[in-house]
Amino acid sequence: MSTTRPSTLLTLTLLLTTLFSIISASPLASPVQPRNNQSPGANLASYTVPTSDGSxxxxxxxxxTLKAITLGRGTQNYTCAAATSATPSPVPVSIGALADLFDVTCLLNLIPASEGEALIDLLPPYLINFPLSLVNQYSIPVVGHHYFNSAGKPTFDLGSLGFLTAKKTGDIPAPANACPGQGDQGYGAVDWLNLVDAGGSVGLSEVYRVETAGGKQQPACDGFVGNIEVQYAALYWFYH
Known part of the structure; x- marks a missing residue:
């Protein structure tokens, strides 16, 4: 009996549907905790982080060596100061980010690496449309967290997989067709970044933020004073 292999698009659609059907399942009795004693299951040797959109x-x-591929979902955070005579039109200033890091490697065992990379690239613009409160209630595997420490350094805690306190060494604009925010509305996708160890890291020495969706702030404060949270999602590729 002959069989017909599904098209790549159909394969990706089916896998995305499978992954996010988890969100519709019954919530856990308590919020999911990082899987600190588990490692991504896929063979990552065949995967290469995208470092350009072709420009x-x-x-x-x-x-x-590639150690983990995760999907970050959270907020880019900004603050607006009151207008002064010296700064009559203040703009939002970044004060960091806060995100959960979800393990997407469970999908990569199911398909060839060439299709796996295309699959995970679709995840940030998909997941940004789910409210954080819903994402955090359901059993999507969490492998770690991203935040800024008291010194203002971007920090990534992946439990037993490693800990990275980082500094930026490179950035490029997100592609022009990147998702600008929830519902394809917003001020744009934050830059793609390369960050390396800033000292004190364990088991991880470098991370890339790519395939970003949303996260950019409004261009001006327009009289608003206070903090602004902008929803975003991105892929984070970790190396050591």
Whole structure:
């Protein structure tokens, strides 16, 4: 009996549907905790982080071994100060980010690497449309957290997989067709980044933020004073 292999698009659609059907399942009795004693199951040797959208600008190439691919979902955070005579039209200033890091490697065992990369690239613009309160209630595997420490350094805690306190070494604009925010509305996708160890890291030495969706702030404060949270999602590729 002959069989017909599904098209790549159909394969990706089915896998996305499978992944996010988890969100519709019954909630856990308590919020899901990071899987600190587990490692991504896929063979990551066949995967290479995208460092450019095909334009002339590119991020530095990774120097280590790929350790994890995660999907970040959270907020980029900004603050607006009151207008003064010196700054009559203040603009939002970044004060960091806060995100959960979800393990997407469970999908990568199911398909060839060439299709796996295309699959995970679709996840940020998909997941940004789910409210954080819903995402955090259901059993999507959480492998770690991203936040800024008291010194203002971007920090990534992946439990037993490693800990990275980082500094930026490269950035390029998100592609022009990147998802600008929830419901394809917003001020744009934050830059793609390359960050390396800023000292004190364990088991991780480099991370790339790519395939970003949303996260950019409004261009001006327009009289607003206070903090602003902008929803975003992105892929984070970790190396050591």
């Amino acid at each position: 002339s600008t590119t991020l530095p190439a990774p120097t280590g």
